Amino acid sequence: MEAEKQREWGPKAWAHLSSVRNQSPLIQCITNFVSMDLTANTLLSAGASPAMLHSPNETPDFTPQVHALYINVGTLSDNWLPAMKLAAEIASKFKKPWVLDPVATGASGFRLQACLDLISLKPTVIRGNASEIIALANASVGFTKGVDSSHDSTDAVEAAKSLANSSGAVVAVSGAVDFVTDGNRVVGARNGVPMMQKITATGCAVTALIAAFVAIDPLQALEATASALAVFGVAGEIGMEMARGPASLRMHLIDSLHGLDQTTVISRVKITTS
Ligand SMILES: Nc1ncnc2c1ncn2[C@@H]1O[C@H](COP(=O)(O)OP(=O)(O)OP(=O)(O)O)[C@@H](O)[C@H]1O
Ligand SMILES: Cc1ncsc1CCO
Ligand SMILES: [Mg+2]
Numbered sequence: 001m002e003a004e005k006q007r008e009w010g011p012k013a014w015a016h017l018s019s020v021r022n023q024s025p026l027i028q029c030i031t032n033f034v035s036m037d038l039t040a041n042t043l044l045s046a047g048a049s050p051a052m053l054h055s056p057n058e059t060p061d062f063t064p065q066v067h068a069l070y071i072n073v074g075t076l077s078d079n080w081l082p083a084m085k086l087a088a089e090i091a092s093k094f095k096k097p098w099v100l101d102p103v104a105t106g107a108s109g110f111r112l113q114a115c116l117d118l119i120s121l122k123p124t125v126i127r128g129n130a131s132e133i134i135a136l137a138n139a140s141v142g143f144t145k146g147v148d149s150s151h152d153s154t155d156a157v158e159a160a161k162s163l164a165n166s167s168g169a170v171v172a173v174s175g176a177v178d179f180v181t182d183g184n185r186v187v188g189a190r191n192g193v194p195m196m197q198k199i200t201a202t203g204c205a206v207t208a209l210i211a212a213f214v215a216i217d218p219l220q221a222l223e224a225t226a227s228a229l230a231v232f233g234v235a236g237e238i239g240m241e242m243a244r245g246p247a248s249l250r251m252h253l254i255d256s257l258h259g260l261d262q263t264t265v266i267s268r269v270k271i272t273t274s
Contacts, residue, residue, distance in 0.1 A: 010266035013227035016213045021047035025067035025215035030054040030084050032074025035204035042205040045258035048212035056083040063090040068215035070208050074103035081114050088121040097124040097214045101207040106135030106144040119167050124214055124221050127172040127207040130156035137163045153177055170221040174203055178229040187226045190270040191233025198246040206232045230269045
């Protein structure tokens with residue numbers, strides 16, 4: 001029964017990736033300075049169309065036209081926060097899916113409160129590392145070593161369920177296993193390689209990929225999120241076969257994501273229901 005369920009996920013992940021390639025959803029990204037390049041290139045290599053527009057002066061015109069919005073607080077500053085809130089409000093008003101990456105949310109009270117305020121604007125998906133999801137679920141500063149996690153993803157499954165229940169969002173925790181939950185169901189995506197942690201902003205990039213997958217399947221956010229995490233992980237695994245270290249993995253990961261075919265996705269995606 002379990003093996004049967006897993007066999008269904010490969011075709012599902014492939015269907016999501018194919019739809020992104022065919023529909024090329026427009027993804028507005030309000031993201032941190034570190035991640036902008038990798039995020040835009042990840043979206044392009046998956047077939048989506050990234051746009052890094054963040055001015056509150058253009059959000060009222062632009063956000064209603066996008067297929068999904070991605071907000072990432074990685075290099076948060078006072079003047080960017082109102083722009084993020086405005087974009088989230090407009091996305092919600094126009095029924096566009098939007099996805100939050102709460103980078104280092106436990107690092108300061110300002111950042112934590114910013115993320116809690118954004119969560120009150122009803123994101124479709126929240127994706128963080130284990131320390132970020134634990135900090136959000138506890139609404140407490142601490143738990144984190146800056147932007148990197150000091151916990152394993154398995155430590156954050158209960159926190160993820162609790163955050164999903166309190167926020168109404170699908171919550172994903174990345175790590176050796178990427179867990180995705182709607183507060184009730186929990187699935188684990190078991191692709192990827194540890195070296196992905198040694199490239200800055202791979203987490204930010206996969207959250208953008210989640211936004212693209214949710215854009216083409218907004219009514220099944222849990223399935224779209226798990227598919228995006230697994231597909232990104234498969235690209236990392238194939239990239240690692242050619243890489244000599246983090247810098248070349250970054251290049252080969254993007255190439256591999258671009259080149260993924262049906263047979264590879266179906267045979268390599270490892271998603272299990274727990
Ligand atoms: N030990 C691991 N084994 C396999 N894949 C991993 C491992 N750790 C992380 N990954 C993968 O690396 C990617 C980034 O996850 P990570 O948890 O490092 O995000 P993050 O801490 O938010 O990163 P960043 O803030 O740099 O963007 C995800 O696709 C995840 O599945
Ligand atoms: C290193 C870093 N600092 C703020 S955002 C960011 C990118 C990874 O989250
Ligand atoms: Mg992160």
